[in-house]
Amino acid sequence: MALKLRLKPCERVVINGCVVQNENRRYTLTVSNFAQIIRGSDIMQEDEADTPVRRAYFLIQNMLLDPRAAQEQGGTVAGMMAKLYTAFLRPDMQDRIMQAMRNVSERDYYKALACLRPVMAYEDGLLHRSTAPSVPEARVEG
Structure with a gap:
């Protein structure tokens, strides 16, 4: 299509x-x-990649823009995504991170970026960024 x-x-x-x-x-x-x-x-600029989710987004974006980066940064991105998965306790955020990981493994980087946008917005809400969309607070479980 x-x-x-x-x-x-x-x-x-x-x-x-x-x-x-x-x-x-x-x-x-x-x-x-x-x-x-x-x-x-x-396209995110490098100086905007100032949180864990934004750094992962930026690396995946680089993989989309440059095939050499895709070969060089694949392992780094996989490690970052695994850490993000364990850091977020909300199942819906974990699902989005897991889907982003699947998309990266399938080399569909744009879909991976799309999966991470809501996670980025959620992270911005947790960090109380003034530019972040209104996102409910996380509940600390433990």
């Missing part, structure tokens, strides 16, 4: 490591086969 990307004016998208930028009008691009794709607005 083809993927239709509707690009806004001047929007950037990375497809298999190649940065593509739209001109000054809306445009629809159709991708007919599997490709590693991420919109420019979804």
Whole structure:
């Protein structure tokens, strides 16, 4: 099934490591086969990777953007994800982390990133970040 990307004016998208930028009008691009794709607005900058979940997200993003990074960082990401899984007590967060791990193993990095976004929002709520969406507090079990 083809993927239709509707690009806004001047929007950037990375497809298999190649940065593509739209001109000054809306445009629809159709991708007919599997490709590693991420919109420019979804790309995290390195200085934003300042928490455990954000660091994992950033490394997976690098794997999506650069095939060499995928080969070099696979073991590191697996270790980080295992630690995240044990650190979060909420089953729904653990499920998302586990699904992200499955997606990484299948080299579907965009889906892995999508799985981690709610975990990132939850972590931001725990850290009381002012930019975080409203997320319920975690209950410490023990």
